[in-house]
Amino acid sequence: MTPVEWIALPLVAIGCAFFAAGTAGLLRFPDTLSRLHALTKADNLGLGFICLGLAVRDGTAAGVTMLAIIWLLAMFAGTVSAFLIARWQSAEADREDT
Amino acid sequence: MSGAIGTTYDLLLCGGLLWAAVQSVAMRQALSAVILFMVFGLLMALVWARLGTPDLALAEAIIGAGITGALLLSACRTLPADIAGAAGEQHPEAPCGLPQGIVIAVCAAVGLGVAALMAATLSGPGTSPGTGAETARAAAAAHELGNPVTAVLVDFRGFDTLLEMVVLLAACLAPRVLMAQTALPAVNPEPADDSPMVAALLGMATPVLVLTALYLFWAGAHAPGGAFQAGALLGALGVLYRLTGRLAPSEQTPLWLRALLVVGLAAFVLYAMLTAVLSAAPMTLPRPGLQATVLIIEFTLMLSIAATLTLLFSAAPGFQPRTGSSP
Numbered sequence: 420m421t422p423v424e425w426i427a428l429p430l431v432a433i434g435c436a437f438f439a440a441g442t443a444g445l446l447r448f449p450d451t452l453s454r455l456h457a458l459t460k461a462d463n464l465g466l467g468f469i470c471l472g473l474a475v476r477d478g479t480a481a482g483v484t485m486l487a488i489i490w491l492l493a494m495f496a497g498t499v500s501a502f503l504i505a506r507w508q509s510a511e512a513d514r515e516d517t
Numbered sequence: 518m519s520g521a522i523g524t525t526y527d528l529l530l531c532g533g534l535l536w537a538a539v540q541s542v543a544m545r546q547a548l549s550a551v552i553l554f555m556v557f558g559l560l561m562a563l564v565w566a567r568l569g570t571p572d573l574a575l576a577e578a579i580i581g582a583g584i585t586g587a588l589l590l591s592a593c594r595t596l597p598a599d600i601a602g603a604a605g606e607q608h609p610e611a612p613c614g615l616p617q618g619i620v621i622a623v624c625a626a627v628g629l630g631v632a633a634l635m636a637a638t639l640s641g642p643g644t645s646p647g648t649g650a651e652t653a654r655a656a657a658a659a660h661e662l663g664n665p666v667t668a669v670l671v672d673f674r675g676f677d678t679l680l681e682m683v684v685l686l687a688a689c690l691a692p693r694v695l696m697a698q699t700a701l702p703a704v705n706p707e708p709a710d711d712s713p714m715v716a717a718l719l720g721m722a723t724p725v726l727v728l729t730a731l732y733l734f735w736a737g738a739h740a741p742g743g744a745f746q747a748g749a750l751l752g753a754l755g756v757l758y759r760l761t762g763r764l765a766p767s768e769q770t771p772l773w774l775r776a777l778l779v780v781g782l783a784a785f786v787l788y789a790m791l792t793a794v795l796s797a798a799p800m801t802l803p804r805p806g807l808q809a810t811v812l813i814i815e816f817t818l819m820l821s822i823a824a825t826l827t828l829l830f831s832a833a834p835g836f837q838p839r840t841g842s843s844p
Contacts, residue, residue, distance in 0.1 A: 492725065499718040506712070 423476060430472030437465030451508040455501050462497040466490055527567065534560045547596055551589040558582025572746060575733070579749040584826055587756055591830075679789065681745075682782045682818065689778065689825045692832060715761050726754045734819050744781075744815040748822025755827030759836065766833030774824060774835050781821030784814050 420428070441461020448454045470486040477483060537560055541553035558581035565574035730750040737743030758764045788810070828836065 495718060495721055499714050502712075502714045 423478070427472040427476035430468050430475060434465045434468030434470075434472060437461055437468060441465060452505060455505055459497060459501050463494055466493050530560060530564055530567065534564060548590075548593050551586065551593055554589065555582045555586035558586065572743065575746040576749060579746065579753055580826075583753055584749070584756055584830060587760070588830055678818070679782075679785050682785060682821065685822065685825045686778065686782060689829050692829065693834065696832070696834070719757065719761060719763065722757065723754065726750055730754075730819070730823075734815060737815060744818040745822060748819040749826060751819065751823030752826025752830075755823060756830045759827060759831055763839055764827070764831070764836040765839040766831050767835040767837045768833075770835040771837060774828065777820055777824035778828070779821065781814075781818035784817040788814055 438461045441457050441459075444457020444460075445454050448457055467490055470490040474483045474486045477486070534557065537553050537557035541550050541557055544550035544553060558577060561581060562574045562578035565571070565577055730747040733750065734744060734747035737747070755764065
């Protein structure tokens with residue numbers, strides 16, 4: 420393995436660890452909001468570290484830009500869907516209270 | 518991907534695909550079944566990508582998982598709670614009347630038969646594994662357009678594209694007839710969603726999706742992509758606008774929408790008739806000005822596909838912009 424790959428590999432491994440933790444949280448946490456909390460960590464940090472590792476390994480300007488765009492788009496979509504699910508959840512909780 | 522890792526990945530993918538397929542059929546709750554169906558679509562797209570056909574992967578991800586999934590989810594909301602929601606004890610019977618054993622036996626027999634056929638094709642006398650791919654590659658090499666899939670689709674299988682467009686139009690007309698003749702509940706009677714988060718997402722997603730669609734359309738001539746993928750992506754954008762209430766359903770079909778629905782098919786039919794008159798067979802490409810002709814037809818196809826998919830999702834005779842913004 421080249422030195423660049425020795426830097427890239429741990430970054431990707433950290434990203435995978437975040438995904439594993441996020442998945443465990445999604446399956447094990449008791450309510451919607453804490454599940455969302457676990458899930459967004461996997462999306463943001465996990466994908467971020469994987470993209471970072473791949474960008475280090477790729478090294479070309481085009482590849483790095485595309486990986487950055489992929490990460491930003493996933494964060495954007497993840498943020499809004501998490502917000503929508505959370506809003507639905509709080510509306511549902513209000514309905515149950517009344 | 519190298520040797521063992523690649524094989525492991527493929528096996529995981531195959532296993533996941535089968536698991537998602539079985540689970541989405543076996544699930545009692547409609548909502549879980551729909552979500553598993555979407556997972557199945559995404560895994561299927563990955564499989565297509567692994568097989569080296571990004572065109573099919575894109576189409577499967579957008580239409581199979583995306584638009585179909587969104588449609589099914591919308592339908593789930595209007596189902597009675599006992600089917601869509603938690604407990605499914607009231608439906609212990611399998612939905613079809615056949616005993617499960619017969620169904621499983623028939624499915625296994627068909628699957629094994631197809632597998633045997635494919636194995637015979639791959640290893641049979643006179644053919645080699647890459648024959649189909651080599652033919653396509655030879656065709657592409659002899660062609661002005663670089664991409665084998667596009668070359669095959671436009672050049673050799675013009676009828677295929679033509680029939681696809683007819684099927685899409687028919688698929689759009691069928692719910693129209695149902696809506697006119699029956700009193701179906703409106704599937705998604707949503708008010709405009711004015712959350713700032715949604716507006717920000719749309720503000721970001723619109724240019725990105727339009728740009729990607731135009732790129733796919735343009736790249737279709739020499740790289741994976743093409744009118745169908747581009748149109749499906751624009752259709753997904755239309756679904757997004759429809760879901761967030763930016764596009765409101767209307768009782769009438771506006772003239773521009775009617776025109777959009779048929780323009781692709783009309784251009785294609787016109788082109789087929791012209792080529793039938795001007796050259797020996799219909800759908801042959803005239804040599805000079807080849808790129809321009811194909812691009813114009815593909816562009817109209819893209820617009821028609823986008824309009825058809827959005828209208829199909831709307832479950833209404835038409836749609837119109839609610840706040841003056843256009844799709």
